[in-house]
Amino acid sequence: MNFENIKKDFPILSQKVNGHSLVYLDNAATSQKPSAVIDSISNYYKTTNANVHRGIHTLSEQSTDQYENTRNKVAKFINAKSPNEVIFTKSTTESLNFLANSLSKNLKSGDEILLTEMEHHSNIVPWQFIAEEKGLVIKYIEVNQDGTLNLTNLENLISKKTKILSLTHISNVIGQINPVEKIIKRAKLANLDIITIVDVAQSVPHMPVNVQKLHADFVAFSVHKMLGPTGVGVLWGKMELLEKLHPFLGGGSMIASVTKEKTLFAEIPQRFEAGTPNIAGVVGFGTTIDYLQKIGMDNIYNHEVQLTKYAISKLKQLNFIEIVGNREKVGIISFNVKGVHSHDVSAVLDNYGIAVRSGHHCTNILHNKLKLNSTVRISFCLYNTKEEIDLLIQVLQRVKEVFK
Amino acid sequence: MNEYTSQILDYSQNPPNFGKLEECKYILSADNPSCGDNLTIYIKEKNGEIIDTSFVAEGCAISKAATSMLLESLIGQPVLLLRNIKREDILDLLGIHISSTREKCAFLILDALKNMPNE
Numbered sequence: 001m002n003f004e005n006i007k008k009d010f011p012i013l014s015q016k017v018n019g020h021s022l023v024y025l026d027n028a029a030t031s032q033k034p035s036a037v038i039d040s041i042s043n044y045y046k047t048t049n050a051n052v053h054r055g056i057h058t059l060s061e062q063s064t065d066q067y068e069n070t071r072n073k074v075a076k077f078i079n080a081k082s083p084n085e086v087i088f089t090k091s092t093t094e095s096l097n098f099l100a101n102s103l104s105k106n107l108k109s110g111d112e113i114l115l116t117e118m119e120h121h122s123n124i125v126p127w128q129f130i131a132e133e134k135g136l137v138i139k140y141i142e143v144n145q146d147g148t149l150n151l152t153n154l155e156n157l158i159s160k161k162t163k164i165l166s167l168t169h170i171s172n173v174i175g176q177i178n179p180v181e182k183i184i185k186r187a188k189l190a191n192l193d194i195i196t197i198v199d200v201a202q203s204v205p206h207m208p209v210n211v212q213k214l215h216a217d218f219v220a221f222s223v224h225k226m227l228g229p230t231g232v233g234v235l236w237g238k239m240e241l242l243e244k245l246h247p248f249l250g251g252g253s254m255i256a257s258v259t260k261e262k263t264l265f266a267e268i269p270q271r272f273e274a275g276t277p278n279i280a281g282v283v284g285f286g287t288t289i290d291y292l293q294k295i296g297m298d299n300i301y302n303h304e305v306q307l308t309k310y311a312i313s314k315l316k317q318l319n320f321i322e323i324v325g326n327r328e329k330v331g332i333i334s335f336n337v338k339g340v341h342s343h344d345v346s347a348v349l350d351n352y353g354i355a356v357r358s359g360h361h362c363t364n365i366l367h368n369k370l371k372l373n374s375t376v377r378i379s380f381c382l383y384n385t386k387e388e389i390d391l392l393i394q395v396l397q398r399v400k401e402v403f404k
Numbered sequence: 405m406n407e408y409t410s411q412i413l414d415y416s417q418n419p420p421n422f423g424k425l426e427e428c429k430y431i432l433s434a435d436n437p438s439c440g441d442n443l444t445i446y447i448k449e450k451n452g453e454i455i456d457t458s459f460v461a462e463g464c465a466i467s468k469a470a471t472s473m474l475l476e477s478l479i480g481q482p483v484l485l486l487r488n489i490k491r492e493d494i495l496d497l498l499g500i501h502i503s504s505t506r507e508k509c510a511f512l513i514l515d516a517l518k519n520m521p522n523e
Binding site for chain 2: 341342343344347348358359360364367372373374402403
């Protein structure tokens, strides 16, 4: 696979920022979009726009077909058993809030939820909400200094009271792949009734993710981090578990019948998609999957692993850089320039057209654990190149000169 | 690199008023949760006049320079002034353009001053 020409597919990347060619290294926040995806959204509005699952007219049928066609593509993309297991939400955050709200209906005071210290706030705060409401206990798998999860005591964290295990596949700060298959197997051995949830928001854009192989009960991700539009997320769940879930949102589309006394719900997945969804976004997501599959997720993974290795080897040559976590990373590297605040690093980089993230990246608990005030994060996508990493390294040397 | 003037670099790297002050009338704190920054300012007064100031902070160059310069400018001013400090006052001291993404950094001290007790 030749990644040299891929940049041309992304119109935003050809611009200059502050007089320099844009180097976009903030892909873990959101990725850029190829022309094919932008055009498909535009074409949808120009030629097809109508509400889904409602009107008996041509445009509504076409709109519904395109919307449902994406569901079929998603199911194949993540190897779901059936498209009906794919629920469209607005984001990973909404998917996780949905699960926290719906699963908590069957929980009682004293029940336990197991998370990890490296979770994004979207996989902590919704659980804190329901824990407070229901009197639940939240426990955390600790993070080691090398950025791995401390799994030696995993079984001690699990009892009959543990009802939910929710964890990230790849931390949005550390960038290392967590062994979720093994963790889930061990958790289920310790307590077969645990419901397992994997946040794959940072893995699904960069590597093949097979939900059946993960052995998870639910997975959540966002489309905008994987070249697709903002405002679309996915919740995948095993059908037998989805059938037990109470809907998160009530309203149009999700009902079979409504009387003054009672509402009967529609079949799954409509049951969980109340209100008019982000139809154009879902249609654009269909094109996104076509684009990713044309390149191949294995190729994307290999390209990004190579870039990450190259960046780490270059960063390690600078004696003023401290990298978070020292195991193999995929597409995400967080670090600090000794003695310089991450905001100042990213401000100087921005002056050279290099976009990175600074701050704590919605992971207060992780930053506190690793005794970090904040970090600079670079994150790659299929369009990034080694030349861009060389530029980054040059400007980081400039940062050190400015703040000597 | 317009924002990192020598004055801002000096104030942020070697703030003349960094540290705690004993026997202060006002010890006010603020933090910036989105970047993990935190700030505590110390203000000493006598007969309604500010006679000394200092601060302790974790933060970027802009937030430390803004805090240090503003606190320095307050010495000799009436305590009443603390309730009337505006964003413009800080921008005048900094003498640089502050983009919307850096406003939280430059104006962190205003959040601390908002915690002045009502007397």
